[in-house]
Amino acid sequence: MCDEHNFIFEFDKAYNHQLIEKFEASPEHLLEPGIAPRLKGVYALYQRGTIVYAGKALGNTTLAGRLNDHFRKVSRSKGIDASAITCRFLIIEGDWFVRAAEDALINHYQPEWQGSGFGRHAPGAGRPGKHPSKWETKYPRVEE
Secondary structure, eight states: OOGGGOOOOOHHHHHHHHHHHHHHHSOOEEOOTTOSOSSOEEEEEEETTEEEEEEEEOTTOOHHHHHHHHHHHHHTBTTOOGGGEEEEEEEOOSHHHHHHHHHHHHHHHOOTTTTTTOSTTOTTTTOTTOOOOHHHHHSOBOOO
16 A cells, blocks of 8 residues: 555644744734733744744743843844844743744744854853854944
């Protein structure tokens, strides 16, 4: 018998498809403090209409907290206009679904800032002898 008669439901493909569809239909907002609720979920940052970073709020973090952190980071960086950064977010229940949603966004859009050191918990950040990340090199912090 040939494989054309077999059906295997691929939950991840169905979830990813629905997530991307819902995400793209959600409103896009200017990145500013207080734009999101204090709930868990996923979000993406846009620069000139292109997704540049995708992340999740899970555990002790919230969408409001993560987006506020990113607003502060962008606002304190040279070479980038915070008023040109927008965001989208989705509130999602269930830790597994939040993790799966972040993975779907990253794999679907392959954001430029992903893995650049932009994220809040960049590996080695602030450690002695650590070289500046790709993000820090492109957008150095404004001296206060």
